[in-house]
Amino acid sequence: MATLEESKNLDSSLRENRVFAPPAEFAAKAHIKSLEQYEAMYRRSVEDPEGFWADAAKELEWFAPWTKVIDGQAQHTKWFVGGKLNLSHNCVDRHALGARKDKVAILWEGEPGEVRRLTYADLHEEVQRFANVLKGLGIKRGDRVAIYMGMCPELAIALLGCARIGAIHSVIFGGFAAHAISDRVNDAGCVAIITQDTSYRRGGEVKLKAIVDQALEKCSMVKNVVVYKRSGSPVEMKEGRDIWWDQAMLAAGKECPAEWMDAEDPLYLLYTSGTTGKPKGLVHTTGGYAVQTYLTSKYVFDLREDDIYWCTADIGWVTGHSYVVYGPLQNGATVMMYEGAPNWPENDRFWKIVDDHKVTVFYTAPTAIRAFTKWGDEWVRKHSLASLRLLGTVGEPINPESWMWYHREIGKERCPIVDTYWQTETGTIMISPLPGATPTKPGSATRPFFGIVPEVVTRSGEPVPDGQGGLLVFRKAWPSMARTVYGDQERYEKTYWSDIPGSYFTGDGARRDADGYYWLMGRVDDVINVSGHRLGTMEIESALVAHPKVAEAACVGRPDDMKGQAIAAFVTLEGGQEPSEELRQELRQWVAKEIGALARPDDVRFTDALPKTRSGKIMRRLLRELATTGDVKGDTTTLEDFGVLAKLRENEE
Ligand code: WT7
Numbered sequence: 001m002a003t004l005e006e007s008k009n010l011d012s013s014l015r016e017n018r019v020f021a022p023p024a025e026f027a028a029k030a031h032i033k034s035l036e037q038y039e040a041m042y043r044r045s046v047e048d049p050e051g052f053w054a055d056a057a058k059e060l061e062w063f064a065p066w067t068k069v070i071d072g073q074a075q076h077t078k079w080f081v082g083g084k085l086n087l088s089h090n091c092v093d094r095h096a097l098g099a100r101k102d103k104v105a106i107l108w109e110g111e112p113g114e115v116r117r118l119t120y121a122d123l124h125e126e127v128q129r130f131a132n133v134l135k136g137l138g139i140k141r142g143d144r145v146a147i148y149m150g151m152c153p154e155l156a157i158a159l160l161g162c163a164r165i166g167a168i169h170s171v172i173f174g175g176f177a178a179h180a181i182s183d184r185v186n187d188a189g190c191v192a193i194i195t196q197d198t199s200y201r202r203g204g205e206v207k208l209k210a211i212v213d214q215a216l217e218k219c220s221m222v223k224n225v226v227v228y229k230r231s232g233s234p235v236e237m238k239e240g241r242d243i244w245w246d247q248a249m250l251a252a253g254k255e256c257p258a259e260w261m262d263a264e265d266p267l268y269l270l271y272t273s274g275t276t277g278k279p280k281g282l283v284h285t286t287g288g289y290a291v292q293t294y295l296t297s298k299y300v301f302d303l304r305e306d307d308i309y310w311c312t313a314d315i316g317w318v319t320g321h322s323y324v325v326y327g328p329l330q331n332g333a334t335v336m337m338y339e340g341a342p343n344w345p346e347n348d349r350f351w352k353i354v355d356d357h358k359v360t361v362f363y364t365a366p367t368a369i370r371a372f373t374k375w376g377d378e379w380v381r382k383h384s385l386a387s388l389r390l391l392g393t394v395g396e397p398i399n400p401e402s403w404m405w406y407h408r409e410i411g412k413e414r415c416p417i418v419d420t421y422w423q424t425e426t427g428t429i430m431i432s433p434l435p436g437a438t439p440t441k442p443g444s445a446t447r448p449f450f451g452i453v454p455e456v457v458t459r460s461g462e463p464v465p466d467g468q469g470g471l472l473v474f475r476k477a478w479p480s481m482a483r484t485v486y487g488d489q490e491r492y493e494k495t496y497w498s499d500i501p502g503s504y505f506t507g508d509g510a511r512r513d514a515d516g517y518y519w520l521m522g523r524v525d526d527v528i529n530v531s532g533h534r535l536g537t538m539e540i541e542s543a544l545v546a547h548p549k550v551a552e553a554a555c556v557g558r559p560d561d562m563k564g565q566a567i568a569a570f571v572t573l574e575g576g577q578e579p580s581e582e583l584r585q586e587l588r589q590w591v592a593k594e595i596g597a598l599a600r601p602d603d604v605r606f607t608d609a610l611p612k613t614r615s616g617k618i619m620r621r622l623l624r625e626l627a628t629t630g631d632v633k634g635d636t637t638t639l640e641d642f643g644v645l646a647k648l649r650e651n652e653e
Contacts, residue, residue, distance in 0.1 A: 016400045020407070020440045022416050026389065030302050030436025038437040038447070045450035046476070052451060053079070053479060057291045060090050060330065063260045066287070070477075074504075075497040077477035078264050079288035086258035087267060087290050088127055088164035091329035093258065096124035104334045106153045107308065107357060111200040111340025118153055120332070123160075125254055126153075130161035132252035133245075137224045139192055141166030141259055144269065146190040146222075148172045148181060148212055150199025151339045154228045154245065155315050156325050158194045163267060166259040170269040170281065173316025174199060174208060176596040180279075181215035184271050188281055188486060189221050196228040196245075197235045202341040209235040263287025269486050270318055272424040273536035274495060275526040281486035284321075284427050288479030290330065292428040296449060297327030300418055300432050301361050302390060310336035311363040311392075312350070317533075318424040319394055322480075323363060327428070342368060347375040351383035362410070363392035363420075367531040369402045370562050372410075380409050390435050392418040395532030396564045397520045403442035421445035421520055423506060424534070425496065427480030430454070431518050444517045451478055456512050461500040464511075469521055472510035473503040526620065528557030528565045533598050535567070537620065540601065543594040544569060547587060549577045554610050554618045555601065558627040566602035568627035570610060570648075579606035603627070607651065609644045616640075626652065 027033050032041070045052040050069040057066070057080060066083030095103065096119075106118040118126065139145060145167045149155040155171075162169040170188045172181050185193065195212045198205035209227055213236060216222055227235065228245035237244075261267075267289055269281040297303055301323075309328050313319035328335045336359055342350050350372075354362065372380065391411050398406075398419055407417055416435035422428060430452050431445040438446050448454050456470040457463055464470035481504070485492040499505040509521035523529065526537045537555040544553035552572045560566035571587065573579065584604045592600040611619045619639060625632050630652045632645060639645060 016441055016443045018400075018442055020416075020442075022436050022439065023414060026416055027436040029304075030434075031299055032302075032434045032437045035437050035439070038434050042448070042450055046453060049451055049476075053291060056295045057083075057287070060085065060290060060294060061094050066263060074477060074502055075493055077481075079479045080263035080291070083263040083287050084260040085263065085287060085290060086164065086261050087286060087326060087330075088131075088160040089258040090290060090294075091160060091163075091326060092120060092124050092127050094330075095120040095332045100332045103332065105329060106156060106335055106337055108153050108337045109339065109353060109357070110152070111203075111338075111344055116153060123157070126157045126249075127160040127164060128256040129249045129252045129254055130157050131164040131256040132254075133226065133248040134161055134165055134167060134192070135256070136248070136252060137192060137226075137243075139165070139167050142168065142266075143192075144168045144170055144188040144190045146170050146172055146181070146185050146188070146193040148174060148176075148193060148195045148208055149228065150174050150196060150201070150206065150208065150230065151314055151337055152196070152199070152228070152230060153337065154196070156329075156337070159268075159315070159321070159325055160329075164256060164258050166261050166265065168266045168268055170271070171316055171321070172271070173314060173596075174206060175316070175598055177593055178211050178214040179594050180596055181212065182218040184279065184281070185215065185219045185222060187271075188269050190219070191221055192224040192226065193222055194226045194228070194245075196230045198231045198233045200231065200340055202344045205231055205233060207233075207235075213238075261286045264483070266483075268321065270321065270424055272318075273527060273534050273539055275536055275538060277536065277538040277542035279536070279539065280488065280491060280495075282424055282482040283484045283486050284480070285483050288481070289427050290326070292478065292480035293322045293327035294330040296429045296432075297323065297331050297333075299434055300420060300429050300449070301328070301363070301392065302435050303328065303331045303333050303361070305332075307333055307360045308336055308358055308387070309333045309361045309363075310338075310353070310357075310359045312338070312342075312368065313363075313365070313394070318427070322428055342371070343375070346379070347372075348379040348382055351380055351385060354385055354388060355383045358387040360387055361390045361392070362388055363394065365395040365532040366393050366398040366402055367396065367562070367564055369393065369398070369406050373402060373405050374562065377409055385410060385412065388412075388415050390418070391415045392420055394420045394422070394429075396529045397522060398443060400442035407442070416440065419443075419445045421518070425482045426474075426478070427482060428478075430474070430478075431520075441517060444513075444519050446517050448518075451476070454510075454512075454518060455503070456510050456518075457500060457503075459499075461503065466512050466514055469509055469511045471500070471524060472506045472508045472518070472520070473500050474506070475503050477504070528555075528567065530557070530565050530567060530598060531563045535599055539595065540567060540569065540591055540599050543591045543599070544571060544587060546594065547590050549574055549583065550587070551575075552610055554620055554623055556620050556624040556627055558624065560602070567599070568603045568605065568623070569601040570605050570607050570623055572607055572609060605651065607644075607648055609641070609647070611644045611648065612640050613638045614640045623648075
């Protein structure tokens with residue numbers, strides 16, 4: 001576990017005094033126009049949460065009303081008890097059958113350059129047809145359906161089609177390897193998987209269907225594979241199991257009424273890394289998630305009727321679920337979607353898209369911003385970016401220099417920046433500026449969203465004075481929080497609700513300043529954040545140990561200018577095995593093949609032994625220090641064998 005001391009060291013470089021008030025012109029037109037208005041609404045949201053959330057929920061359509069807004073507390077809280085609704089209805093029908101029928105819902109650009117526009121009416125038909133395709137395969141309410149696709153409109157249609165019939169989707173990011181797919185599919189007991197032939201990425205093709213074929217060798221529950229034809233590249237189709245998306249859509253009826261889902265019925269599973277080797281399937285439910293994705297999108301992105309809204313996240317991550325699909329579509333927004341890499345064919349692809357489609361709201365990750373900075377300002381300056389009015393970031397702390405670059409080069413000092421802090425588990429944005437109301441400070445996620453009660457505490461749960469670092473917890477339950485870990489309620493309670501009794505523990509370090517602003521300081525557990533992607537060190541270690549030549553492995557994150565954190569792996573070999581450069585590369589590749597390229601270790605260091613405590617626990621803290629600074633100065637008193645450390649130090653030289 002990273003110590004708070006370590007987090008504080010990181011934090012001291014982040015002390016920052018600049019303050020940027022919301023531009024007056026922006027504030028005048030915003031949903032929430034002043035700090036006073038935010039504060040009044042915030043006060044109501046925590047003093048009268050039932051009233052506050054009921055009002056928000058009434059902006060959506062319910063098939064049947066709830067009888068109670070909040071029932072129970074902490075991990076046992078239920079929201080909108082007895083209410084019936086459907087997310088696909090609220091994202092699509094509500095607009096398609098109303099004034100937004102001909103408004104573009106999805107504005108998509110493929111990596112090779114083609115453009116498609118689906119209106120809300122188009123989306124309505126596609127989603128209903130696809131829901132009927134699923135029904136035709138015998139898939140029903142409560143069944144789990146895996147989705148492994150690239151960024152194309154059909155991916156959004158797949159999610160909404162599942163939601164329409166009450167099937168629980170489990171999206172697996174298109175960068176994961178076969179092994180990671182089979183683990184997730186088996187854990188969830190998925191009965192079908194939706195994929196595509198290949199997807200375009202950086203001029204090449206990712207062979208999604210072939211990877212699915214490989215994964216399914218180990219998945220006995222999957223009966224069908226629906227294959228969307230994106231590129232037309234040849235794929236094998238297994239008789240009786242695999243069907244083509246387009247053929248099935250033609251044959252399917254174009255009307256499919258939306259299921260009446262209970263507010264607490266599961267909507268989806270999403271796997272994320274934790275501190276053990278096994279990724280956990282967080283369960284998100286329908287009612288609270290609908291209301292909070294709707295409300296955060298409305299206020300944090302200040303959505304207006306004429307916005308072209310672009311969140312660059314892949315739908316494979318929670319950001320894509322909440323802020324490409326469910327949040328903006330419930331608001332009736334026009335959602336920009338782009339298939340490929342930001343540097344294809346050249347480094348200015350994103351800025352070309354912004355100008356070509358007149359994007360107004362742009363939401364991306366700090367790691368992307370660091371890459372743009374590195375590629376050079378000339379790529380940005382070739383484009384006007386005049387349509388932009390609001391910028392956002394998510395995924396990791398943004399360092400003030402990157403924030404300033406974003407503000408200056410992309411926002412032209414005109415666009416507010418919302419640095420949004422949240423997690424897969426929280427479902428929606430928890431701490432963030434409201435762009436017309438909150439003065440921003442570069443590097444701070446600023447203040448809590450409505451209804452959210454953060455606190456910075458010690459390990460025993462005592463509040464820490466402002467200005468000092470501690471652990472970030474949430475004192476009260478909120479509507480969009482994950483309800484459980486699929487099939488493992490005990491792990492859910494233990495991971496999030498037992499460290500600090502009565503509170504949800506985020507796993508992040510933070511401090512609050514005198515203005516009540518939160519400054520995130522990174523994870524304090526064995527979770528690392530590589531380019532905004534979350535990985536458990538144990539997961540990578542398990543993959544390494546599965547290699548026949550590896551005896552033991554320990555992985556740590558070390559700071560990296562581009563990725564935020566890089567992965568350093570310390571490896572001991574089986575008897576008789578010799579370290580070599582070839583083996584080093586083989587092990588890096590091995591992890592990429594087992595989990596996916598995002599988990600490929602940056603360094604692999606061979607060692608005779610790993611530093612352990614007398615009780616046999618690997619002292620990752622020492623390895624982290626070694627990988628970061630090249631030396632170990634921290635406390636080593638619990639080390640069992642000092643010789644190990646001496647050797648590791650020698651290797652550094
Ligand atoms: C972890 C959650 C939320 C969608 C993307 C990541 C870090 C996220 C911020 C931010 C500082 C941030 C935290 C958190 N994180 N946003 N604005 N400032 N840190 O979701 O994969 O569940 O990762 O990402 O460490 O715990 P995730």
